[in-house]
Amino acid sequence: MKPVNFDYIAVNSVEEAVAALSQAGGTAKIIAGGQSLLPILNMRLARPSLLVDINKIPELNRIERVGNELRFGATVRHHQAETSPVVQEYLPLLAKAIPLVGHRPIRSRGTLVGSVVHADPSAEIPLVSLILDASLELHGTDGVRTVALADFFFGYMMNDLQADEVATALVFPDITCQPGSKRGTSFQEMARRDGDFALVSAAGQIDLHDGVIADVRLGVGGVGGAPQRLVETEDFLKGKEATIDLLMEAAEAIGDLLEPDDDPAVSAQYRRSVAIGLTKQVLIEAFLEASTDKEGGK
Structure with a gap:
């Protein structure tokens, strides 16, 4: 057609x-x-x-640090962010997720802001942006407003963007490690083929301080109408000494927090099972990375 x-x-x-x-x-x-x-x-x-x-608007094609924020203009391409040293340094979780977006030709044209506004619950960028407390800057006839992604998604491909508004930037706050802490990140997804939309995905970031979980961010995609941040699991883990057994216990428990739907592709139970498995992988990988001698101060 x-x-x-x-x-x-x-x-x-x-x-x-x-x-x-x-x-x-x-x-x-x-x-x-x-x-x-x-x-x-x-x-x-x-x-x-x-x-x-909007491709002719020059100021929308920039990745820039403004104060304590990292801003991605509305025409910044995935590949532009994928190859940015600033992203590698300050947003390692985003840097791991971007290469999983489609194929290289798609990443050379597709934009981060466009992915978030499209609001596909299986997409990588909305999930990472949600758990890292990102927000969208929206310009409309009534002026400029900023909306946290926690309040932006309503359901499958539904969001708070008004008909007269342009999403001009995706903004990440400063969430660098505290002194003495080390950071680990992981993004995992399951798709039928490389480059396909994920059926289920999971993303996580762990900051360790003397073996204790000082901060953790965790979420899953593809198990509901919008990407889901697992706040209850984060609260359960924070302040505890990090062990493999603790992380496995936390991952197993997320099944009670998910309400996936059955669809022609896969059953709800399958999505729940895969989400648990991917969350285990994410937590273990992030934990092991944070446990190395490499400084994770950014």
Whole structure:
């Protein structure tokens, strides 16, 4: 199939983009990388009257540290972030997740902000961004607002982005290790083939201080309508001495926190079982990495 007819405009500023969206009365779509939008258009699951191309806005193509935050503009490509030394240093969990996004041609065009706004519960970037307390900067006719990802996702491909708003940046707060702590990270997923959407994924980050879990961030994707942060599991682990037995106990218990649906691909029970298994892998890998002599201060 091919898309329905639509108009196209390439804007030069965020203000122009907001104005175009407003004038379209809720029937326009933003396009940056197009790796999620174009297939949806071809299948006619979306029928916009207008596509607003934001690729000519120069300030949206930057990865930059602003104060204690690391900001990714709306047209920053996955490959751009994948090869960034800043990402490797300050967001090692994100650096591990990005190479699992599709294939190289997809990462060369797709954007981090676009992945988050698309809100696919199986996607890698929304899950990592959620557990690292990221937020989206949104520009609309009523001004600028910032929305934490914990409040952004409503359900499968549903979010808090308004029809007249442009998501201009994905912002990560400063969550560097405390002095004397060491950090380990892991991202695991199960897919039918390399490059396919994950059926289930898990992401985790552990900070150890003298063998005690000073901080832990953990979440799973593909087991509900949105990526899920496992806050109860994090609370259970924090402040305890890290052992393999403790981590296995925590991973086994997440089954009670998940409510996956049955679908034509796999059963709910299968998704739950895989999520538990991947969470075990994530916790062990992050623990072992944090237990090495390598400093994890960033």
